[in-house]
Amino acid sequence: MMTGQKVTIHKFGGSCLRDKESFAKTLSIMKKFMDTPSIAVLSAFRGITDKLIGVMELALEDEMKALNKCKDLQLFHEDIAKKTIQDEALVQDAISFSRDSFKLVATTVHEIFTGGLPRNMRDYVVSFGERLSSYLFSCFLKAEGLNAQFFPGDALITTSSDFGSALPLMGETSGKVLRTVKPALDQGTIPIVAGFYGEDINREITTLGRGGTDFTATILANVLSSVLDPVVMFWKDVDGLLTANPNIEENAMLITQVSYDEAKELAYFGSKVLHPLCLSMTMEKNIPVEIRNFNKDLDAPFTQISGYMKENIDVVKAIACIEKCVMVTVQGAALVSLPGIAAKIFDLLAKHGVNILFISQASSENNITFVVNEQGGPVAVKRLQESEFFGKTGDTHWIDVFQEDVSLIAVVGHGMAKKYGISGQVFTALGNAGVNVRAIAQGSSELNISILISPDDLKAAIHAIHEKFSLHQPK
Ligand code: ASP
Ligand code: MG
Numbered sequence: 001m002m003t004g005q006k007v008t009i010h011k012f013g014g015s016c017l018r019d020k021e022s023f024a025k026t027l028s029i030m031k032k033f034m035d036t037p038s039i040a041v042l043s044a045f046r047g048i049t050d051k052l053i054g055v056m057e058l059a060l061e062d063e064m065k066a067l068n069k070c071k072d073l074q075l076f077h078e079d080i081a082k083k084t085i086q087d088e089a090l091v092q093d094a095i096s097f098s099r100d101s102f103k104l105v106a107t108t109v110h111e112i113f114t115g116g117l118p119r120n121m122r123d124y125v126v127s128f129g130e131r132l133s134s135y136l137f138s139c140f141l142k143a144e145g146l147n148a149q150f151f152p153g154d155a156l157i158t159t160s161s162d163f164g165s166a167l168p169l170m171g172e173t174s175g176k177v178l179r180t181v182k183p184a185l186d187q188g189t190i191p192i193v194a195g196f197y198g199e200d201i202n203r204e205i206t207t208l209g210r211g212g213t214d215f216t217a218t219i220l221a222n223v224l225s226s227v228l229d230p231v232v233m234f235w236k237d238v239d240g241l242l243t244a245n246p247n248i249e250e251n252a253m254l255i256t257q258v259s260y261d262e263a264k265e266l267a268y269f270g271s272k273v274l275h276p277l278c279l280s281m282t283m284e285k286n287i288p289v290e291i292r293n294f295n296k297d298l299d300a301p302f303t304q305i306s307g308y309m310k311e312n313i314d315v316v317k318a319i320a321c322i323e324k325c326v327m328v329t330v331q332g333a334a335l336v337s338l339p340g341i342a343a344k345i346f347d348l349l350a351k352h353g354v355n356i357l358f359i360s361q362a363s364s365e366n367n368i369t370f371v372v373n374e375q376g377g378p379v380a381v382k383r384l385q386e387s388e389f390f391g392k393t394g395d396t397h398w399i400d401v402f403q404e405d406v407s408l409i410a411v412v413g414h415g416m417a418k419k420y421g422i423s424g425q426v427f428t429a430l431g432n433a434g435v436n437v438r439a440i441a442q443g444s445s446e447l448n449i450s451i452l453i454s455p456d457d458l459k460a461a462i463h464a465i466h467e468k469f470s471l472h473q474p475k
Helices: 020-032 048-059 063-084 088-115 119-143 170-186 213-224 260-267 278-284 341-351 376-386 422-432 455-468
Strands: 006-012 038-042 148-151 190-194 197-199 205-207 229-236 257-259 289-293 303-306 318-331 356-361 367-373 400-412 437-442 448-453
Touching: 006 020, 006 213, 020 038, 020 063, 020 119, 038 119, 038 213, 048 063, 048 088, 048 119, 063 088, 063 119, 088 119, 119 148, 119 190, 119 197, 119 205, 148 170, 170 190, 170 213, 213 229, 213 278, 257 260, 260 278, 260 303, 260 318, 260 400, 278 289, 318 376, 318 455, 341 356, 341 367, 341 376, 356 437, 367 376, 376 400, 400 455, 422 437, 422 448, 422 455, 448 455
Parallel strands: 006 038, 006 229, 038 190, 148 190, 229 289, 257 303
Antiparallel strands: 197 205, 289 303, 318 367, 318 400, 356 367, 400 448, 437 448
């Protein structure tokens, strides 16, 4: 729904909030877009989430050492406050917030040492990273004369109780956001929101998964779109989405316009530029999303993600890749006639937390091939080989399981759908470049052709497709 009243939701990650200079840059960004109301959603300061996890792990073994680490983290936050906030009373305000927060963390350290570390306690402790960065940043903005107001994540977002990767309950969340953030915006206040966490219906702190601050920004946008026209700006340390990984393909170009669907295929795969669920939140309400480079000039080109599609031109838009992954093959003539094999394999892997990136089965049913990340490979093979069904426990051994290192490339573009000959061109380009294709999968959306090749061929393969579809030429 277009309401005619804009709001800009900035998301700033840890690398935007390092020191005096980066705080100043963040402020200049906010000022540049101040002709419309704005909101800032913040991650923890760089590395703090990992350090808080480290404190908890240490607390399981050594309470004193963990408390010392807490003290270091407290001093780190106080130091940033002193260096960036230009008003003594607000520095003191930030420092006492940090002290109070670390008192709570210290209490938890003791509980962990004596009673272990349940999942919900993890979420509670890591949430302090975002709480602190956002509170400090709101003090910084106030000292710069802006009318900023801190909003803790739990005050706005209600989630499921899936600690560590909770999902928002949109009804509850909407009620909270519209009751608090909307009136603040109406009064000319700039809400500074702690990203990454919320609370469940029992008011326990939950987190939205690593990188979850992106998700917080788009959850707010989704809710606010009922009363305002939001745009979400992700400030990252990359220019945006590119036609290929620039470390592999030297002619890689910035993509300035991309559809939600294409971005979904590109934004997380390999490069992990955005939290995977963000684009579902914005696509649902047709909210424009921008990925911009924090380190560049504010007028530098960027990627805009929207519902807009140029099917004629965007036959192939980009090539995403995962440089190193493991292809596991389960093979044997016995597979042909046995129903439920795939279910058995994937059930076993799910039980051991192995995530699947790619699946393919030829219609001869002689083998099933799947791809997992580097860590998952050995786990998958070991679990399959040790299992009663696939293992070598019986008298006769019918099924083989083996693994190989591969690279996975995904050729992405809207215009591939319902058009013939595109995959032909992809494979001709690969053939001409002397690249041997190991396995192929295409999603039925026809948006993505995924191809497995040897890691030695990666550069040649990407280059061949990049050239074939002229991805180096500005469109
Ligand atoms: N601080 C959290 C993390 O490191 C969330 C985020 O950065 O978005 O995963
Ligand atoms: Mg992050």
